[in-house]
Amino acid sequence: xxxxxxxxxxxxxxxxxxxxIERSLxxxxxxxxxxLFSEEYALRKGLLQSLDPRVKTLSFVFLLAAALxxxxxxxxxxxxxxxxxxxxxxxxxxxxxxxxxWVFMPLFSLFIAVPALFSAxxxxxxxxxxxxxxxxxxxxxxxxxxxxxFVTRVIASVSWVxxxxxxxxxxxxxxxxxxxxxxxxxxxxxGTCYRYIYLFAELIxxxxxxxxxxxxxxxxxRKGRExxxxxxxxxxxxxxxxxxxxxxxxxxxxxxxxxxxxxxxxCTVLDWCWSFCVIIVSLLLYLMSRYG
Amino acid sequence: xxxxxxxxxxxxxxxxxxxxxxxxxxxxxRQGEKIAVIGANGSGKSTLLHMLDGLIFPDRGTVxxxxxxxxxxxxxxxxxxxxxxxxxxxxxxxxxxxxxxPTVKEDIVFGPLQLGVAKKExxxxxxxxxxxxNIADLxxxxxxxxxxxxxxxxxxxxxxxxxxxxxxxDEPSAGLDPRTARQIIDIIIKANLSGKTIITAxxxxxxxxxxxxxxxxxxxxxxxxxxxxxxxxLSDREFLEQNNLVHIHSHRHEGEAHTHPHEHxxxxx
Numbered sequence: 001x002x003x004x005x006x007x008x009x010x011x012x013x014x015x016x017x018x019x020x021i022e023r024s025l026x027x028x029x030x031x032x033x034x035x036l037f038s039e040e041y042a043l044r045k046g047l048l049q050s051l052d053p054r055v056k057t058l059s060f061v062f063l064l065a066a067a068l069x070x071x072x073x074x075x076x077x078x079x080x081x082x083x084x085x086x087x088x089x090x091x092x093x094x095x096x097x098x099x100x101x102w103v104f105m106p107l108f109s110l111f112i113a114v115p116a117l118f119s120a121x122x123x124x125x126x127x128x129x130x131x132x133x134x135x136x137x138x139x140x141x142x143x144x145x146x147x148x149x150f151v152t153r154v155i156a157s158v159s160w161v162x163x164x165x166x167x168x169x170x171x172x173x174x175x176x177x178x179x180x181x182x183x184x185x186x187x188x189x190x191g192t193c194y195r196y197i198y199l200f201a202e203l204i205x206x207x208x209x210x211x212x213x214x215x216x217x218x219x220x221x222r223k224g225r226e227x228x229x230x231x232x233x234x235x236x237x238x239x240x241x242x243x244x245x246x247x248x249x250x251x252x253x254x255x256x257x258x259x260x261x262x263x264x265x266x267c268t269v270l271d272w273c274w275s276f277c278v279i280i281v282s283l284l285l286y287l288m289s290r291y292g
Numbered sequence: 293x294x295x296x297x298x299x300x301x302x303x304x305x306x307x308x309x310x311x312x313x314x315x316x317x318x319x320x321x322r323q324g325e326k327i328a329v330i331g332a333n334g335s336g337k338s339t340l341l342h343m344l345d346g347l348i349f350p351d352r353g354t355v356x357x358x359x360x361x362x363x364x365x366x367x368x369x370x371x372x373x374x375x376x377x378x379x380x381x382x383x384x385x386x387x388x389x390x391x392x393x394p395t396v397k398e399d400i401v402f403g404p405l406q407l408g409v410a411k412k413e414x415x416x417x418x419x420x421x422x423x424x425x426n427i428a429d430l431x432x433x434x435x436x437x438x439x440x441x442x443x444x445x446x447x448x449x450x451x452x453x454x455x456x457x458x459x460x461x462d463e464p465s466a467g468l469d470p471r472t473a474r475q476i477i478d479i480i481i482k483a484n485l486s487g488k489t490i491i492t493a494x495x496x497x498x499x500x501x502x503x504x505x506x507x508x509x510x511x512x513x514x515x516x517x518x519x520x521x522x523x524x525x526l527s528d529r530e531f532l533e534q535n536n537l538v539h540i541h542s543h544r545h546e547g548e549a550h551t552h553p554h555e556h557x558x559x560x561x
Contacts (some may be wrong), residue, residue, distance in 0.1 A: 039394055043432070170394050202436065245389040248347045252384075253403035253454060254377040256370070260405040262398075262414060 026205065041166045046090030048167035055271040057176045059278040060164045066282050067156045072289045073145075076152040079285060083159045090167050097166070101159045109154040113147040122146050170194060178258060179265075203238055207231050295323040297458060297489060298344055303353035305339060313339040315514045317353070321491065323457070326484050328500055328522065329493040331510030332536035337493035338385055340510075341460050344491065345382040378407055381456035385463045385493075387447035391435035396427065396446050399435055403454040414453075421449045424479070441472035448479065458489040465496050477502055497526065497537060509535055 042049060048056060063079070070076050087097045115121050117139045124142030131137075165173065177187045211227055298321040305314040313336045321327055321344075329337045342348045343355055346362050355362040358379065360372065367373045381403070384390045393399040400421060404414045422428050425445050435443060444464065451459065461480065465473040480503050484490045492503050500507065501522050509525065511517040518531065525531070 171398060242389065245384070245386070246392050248342065249384055249390045249392065250402075252345050252347060252377070252382045253450070254374065254406035255402075256373070256406065258406075262401050262405060262411060 039169055041090070041092050042169045044091045046092070046167065048086060048090040048163070050270060051274055052265055052267045052271045053168050053172045053176045054179060054265060055267060055275055056168065057164065057173070057180070059275060060160055062278055062282060064157055064160055066285055067153055067160065070153070070285060070289045071149065073148050073152050075285055075289045076149070076156050078288070080152065080156040080159055082281065083156065083163055087163055087166075090163070092163075092166055097159075097162070100162050100166070101155070105151075105155055105158060109151045113150045116147045116150065117143040119143065175260065200235065200239065203235060204231070207234060297321050297323055297358060299354075299356045300343075300350075301354045303343070303350045303355060305343065305348065305350050309351075312514050314343070314350070317516060319508060319516070319519075321489065323489055324484075324487055326490045326503065326505045327492070328504030328507040329491065329510065330495060330497070330500065330507050330525075330537060332495065332512060335510035335512055336514040337510055338462050341382060341462050341491065341493055344458075344460055345380055346376055347382075374407060377403075378454060379456055380458045380460065381451035381454045382460040383448050383451045383462060383464060385466070387435075387440070387443035390447045390450065391443060394434060395431065396433055396435055396438070397431040399446060400431075400450045400453050403450060407454065417453050417455065421453060425449050425475075441468050444468060444476065445472070448476065452479075452483070456488070458491065459483055461490070461492045463494055463496075464492060465494065465499055473499070495537060497532070500526065509537075511535060 067076065067079055070079070084094070084097070088094060119126065119138040119140050122140050122143030124140040126138045127141050127144060128139040129136060130139070168176075174187050174191050177190075208231075211231075298319065300317050300319040303314055303317040304312070306312045315336075317336075317340065319340075329340060331337055339348070343350065343362075344357070346357070346367060349355070349362065349364050357376065360366060367376075391399050393402055397418070401414050401418055404417060409417075422431065425448075427442070427445060427449065430438060430442060430446065435446060438446065444467075448461070448464065459480070464476050464480065468476065477499055480490055480492065490503065494500065494503070504522050506520060507522050507525050508516050508519040509531075512535075517535065518525065
């Protein structure tokens, strides 16, 4: 495309100013779409993908319960390593898996765990003293242990949940929740949220481009705030519309709140072997935690 | 008449109790008919189709389907609800709202699965639709990755998978390239030849005589201004102009300016 000479500099300068916001926005949306909607891993032929989803879900709940009750950091680290090992056996790229788990991890744990380090919340044997102006902060051994235990527990638990969601198709997982008698309203809400997140990600992206096409890339910060407010209001209105329209489309095709899947669920020898291994591993973890 | 499927008598409907969408509508639709609902944008066509699909209910007047009054309460009866959803299928105007499953395949089988159709039968229907629509390469793709034409084809396939007796289509050719539009028209004609009742909302008059034998024309005041055979309606230029269905169109052709009525919104000649 030919841009008249006088406009070339302006076009470059204009896009440069908002590049960071634009890249961040599209990056976040792309990551959200990829991580939530790519079922690429669930379709691969790996160890966990070949298990009956009911057996797999139940065993993961068992391992999650183990992570909640274990009180030893090294044992929790073993549990986490086991999760990574299974991810590799399930043909999930290690880099992708670590990125998925570690991106959300600080949000969950660090902000909650950091205060527990200090003597004000965890009194005990001082390890390190920090002088911040008039404030004296003391990190205690007990605080460090409590924060460490909390963070490793969160890391292990989140990793197992993400491994389950990566290796099981979304619709199958919802059907399994219903088999386990999870209330219909809860399952329907998860299903609906899942569908909307993608549509919203698209809406945000398109709205941003629509605004950019009309006002250009440079926007006074005050106007920028107004535009963000409009976007929020617009998104809200569209979400109300989508909520009704998608639900009507589901009703129209016979939806009654019970998710159904085409695949036959069957327990095989592999599922029994897997269940046996999970019980042995849980027992070992318990013994390691108690006597290790 | 015995074979009346839908009967609407003096039906009124408004959104939020203040924006009228249908005013005094009387319609009777019989089995095997090919009917079009035409009118300008915002004349109430989509509202009517949603009402025929039992998704919204009249404020005043009565709608009956298969001999039973369509009121919100009747859909609490699981047996009738299942029966009705198996008999009537709606293709929404916006395929985005209709395609909500992670893959195209799951979207196509969603309806029959919900309606408890046997899995072998679902697979048979899926194979047939895949062959008819030539969408084998789309099956494992996510619906949002498709083009508008592909989305519309999948949306139609997902409705046809239910094998309904009545197929309701809301603007099936909107935004499509001529080849895809042609494919969709052929599918509609084929479905009607196999005995299905077809109800189509459109303002694309070029396809009207193919997809319908008779038409109901909606005016801006949300009433039916005229109904009758399509050929009769299409020959009345003055009426079509009054209802925003044709406009005077000027263009240059081989160096000369032409002015003539222009009948549809999607194509230029």
